[in-house]
Amino acid sequence: MKASFLLVPLAAFLNTSLVHAAGDAENGRLQYMSRCIACHSIDVSLAGPAHRGVFGAKAGSVAGFDYSPALRKSKVIWNERTLDQWLRNPEQFIPGQKMGYSVSDAKNREDLIAYLKTQTRR
């Protein structure tokens, strides 16, 4: 029996899973504009630190930003898992933080993370 008949549904499954896992960066940008820009920007630290290059960076590492002691001491590296946990409940993830803002919807978090991933260092 040829296994090729499995390839189309398998590919469809993988494609769906990858799209879901990857998140929608454009919706993430819209989420960023409606949720984040009051305190953050990509290239300038404001009430919150700048986000360029955040994916893969160590927490509390943007030069010149006045982090809480909790963030400065944290050894967290921002990736999909840690950003998801942080955005879901910052105080639970890193107690003593001062952001306080959370994103309750899992899809919105996923899309935000997908957008942040695109904001790489120049």
Added chain:
Amino acid sequence: MLLAGRDASAASSTKSGAADVGILNVALGLEHQGINAYTLGAQSGLLQKPVLDIALKFQADHKVHRDLLIGAIGKLGGKAVEEKSLDMYAKALNASQLKTQADVLKLALSLELGATNAYLSVVPSFKDHALAQVAARLAADEVAHWAILNNALGLPLPAAMLFGA
């Protein structure tokens, strides 16, 4: 300046007061940005009356918020975060990309939505409940701004439970 008509209670412990000061300073940073965003909008020459008058009124509201937050931080013995330069806010907000009145209003709309959500989000975090109430009142001002801007842009009415989600 007293908060909500009564003195915000002194922190029951230094640690909780410091935590509240941290949150208040994040809020103050947000207000500094809002004030400067409206300055950028007004100086852009893109806003026509009466929209310009509304933008300046909203900016004046943010200055009231700013002064209230500075007072609260001072009462708790904290140091208020300082405003950044107008150029920094211009860079952060990509002000050079603003080409029309609608562009300015959309940016203001995003900022007011962000501010509303930020205030609603920190309400449970305050150790002092009087400050939590102030945060809720600040959120109410921001959402009033948002609603007027939303209407000025001709955008649809918001879904229920949009804010603070």
